[in-house]
Amino acid sequence: MKQSFPFSLLWLMLALLASCKTLSPERPEEFYLDLDYQPPLSVLSAPVEIPIPELQRKLNDQIQGDVYVDDDLDDDNLMLRVSRRNPIRVATSDAATEEAFRVTIPLHVWAKGGVSLKRFGLDLSKYEETEFDLNVKYDVRVQIDEQWQLRTQTTAQGFDWVKKPVLDLGGIRIEVAPFVEGVLKRQQRDIAKQIDQQVGQQVNLRPQAEQAWAAVQKPVLLSEAFDTWLRIHPTQALVSPLHVNEQVVQGQIGFRGYAETFTGKKPESTNEPLPALQTTDSVPTDFEIGLLGQISYAKAEELLRQEVEQQTFTSGSRAVRITHLNLYGSGENLVGALQLAGDVEGKVYLQGKPRYDPTTESIIIDDLDFSLDTRNQLAKAAAWLGRGQFLRELQEAFQFPIGAQIDTTRQQLQQLLDDHEPYPNMRINGELSQFQPGKIFITREGIKALVVARGRARLDIKGL
Template identity: 30%
Template structure:
């Protein structure tokens, strides 16, 4: 009887001992002292070829230039008063690489004619209405955000000869009207040049667009991921006119970042963005995108990877309740808070790297830190085994292929017949996005992505 009771107690103690969790207390590797997140940034160059048909330039110019364009209210000196209107839409075409402007004119003239006889002034005045066509020619230049034509009047052709009827006879007055041309030619030239310049003034539109893109954008709410762009300069080539199309290249230099956790808004200073004239720009865009993953946010994401996962050998199992990451001596420390057959926190360390073939970020040379490893060998050797460590390592690795494909797809949506406004069409292509490197700071992992491709903006059919 006593033997049976004793045997029962032994079995009970064995069962209890097997069902009781061990607790492990390990030394925590202290993080490096906190410091600002500093990392190497690479400038991205977004090259945007722009082409605009002259018919659209004419459309914009006609919208701006209307009605009375010249007026002379004084008869003295030249015996002539003039009013000149734009009579019909302006036509703008290409003539041997120059801008040719054809401007239909409507002219009202008040003419004073006669002579002085025997000391008496024998003068009369007549009001005339007649039509003509002015032809201007100019070079297309792009500077200070604007396209300038610098036109000069080449000729004014009258549809009918200006004349008055005196004593039943038609008397030409071109001898009065033609000399007056020297007065209103410069005015017409200035009005045409100003209208063309206003038609293609990029400054306000470009700066408005840049101010919009500098505001952080939430690109993934689940992971609290934000995209941020900071423009630092803008280059432009000279405008080229060929076959009724004005072409030029804009090139934006900027920093691009993706941060986990909303970044602070930087105040956009429009005055800091200067347009620089250059002879040539790159033939494609090259975007270096910085992905900043603070350890605190990365810990939350990797913790989600471990949810519902068990690790163990035989009847001994643990689940990961929490994951913390920080930087220590050029490596990332991964703290795993466990519950199950072993309670407590164990510490691993490794170097984050990128596997191009499998397109995932993993921790190379991942292993328990020395104090953790020695204590596991004494209390939970089964957890220190390489097989379990490999399983744990798999959950600390994560593929970024879906994110890269999503980023590429989103970019391509804006590069396939994308029309932000009527008459403006954007087309292009993106090459595969690649990871260039991973940097470690005291507070974050910083991944640099690189994307290349081509994009073009065409203006055709403005309304």
């Protein structure tokens, strides 16, 4: 006996098929822009301090014994021998400006002079010897030249007699001071050149600067948990004018460049050679660094799946659920491809431009919307799905927290700035005081968020 197929069941199946809409919109193009990121310029400043007692010691080591000798009586009836009588004194209070220090050289002078008189075959010449003391004064300005060499500019500031020279020629007293002063004024210029030469030869900052310059370019591990590295790429070396302050000559050297953080494998050192030193009115102390937080697509998909996968979204009697999803980039947009089941079958594509939200410390998308072709197909087949509720619920789910990663990086960086010795013979001190959200980058590896940290950093270099 033949059995007929129930028409009521057939009509039910046709109705179900008719009510189930299938979507197949065009997939938004997957492409990635070059990472257009210029890190903020920072300055890592380093104080330069040259102790006055050290300069005094070097001058005393180099300027000893006779300073000037004139053994010829015939030209001016005067012989002179000038020698250092006591240690050279270097002081700051007596200098004419705050950019100079005063050098006082105590001198002892032996002199032989008199009159030469030869008449009618008789030699009536008479010469006597005398000794006296005086203090010769100089003001010395100190600067560092572009080759990292200490240079001085020494100018004579006259001299003070401790005892003026007098020759006693048989009851005739002759003031020798006018003759000696002319010689000493000429000789002061030669002594000034000697001071400039000796200081310049003794103080060279280049070896310490080269060591520091090379060291700061080596990456420093900030976080093992997130595999975060800090690298400084210096490009300029600056120096401010030196000033004398109590017992030191002080100034500031600054390494200007880019401070960056990296995630993943250890970045290469930049290996820039030490440049010529540039003089500036003042060395900035602002330190800025871009803290990069990153979340991979796999991790972002995992977080989204926990929120929306297999979840049912309803509107009246109609419902859909998300059975699968994946994320990728399309220029500046993040694209979510969602596989649907229920009253709507197939894929829908959502996209939007991410930003970093400092309140939630998450990457969010304010303008999440369906792709153009997805919205066109929804309008024809399932307008109810595109009316807003479904999209709003997904937008709430599209949040990717990276606060823990950025906070860990910030803490590790602050620890690095807390009187830390990241490089041999160098200590770094500073603080981070401001944090400002920066750009979001869609890369092949995932989503990267930049937070710019601002503060101050100082590098203390041993021997500088």
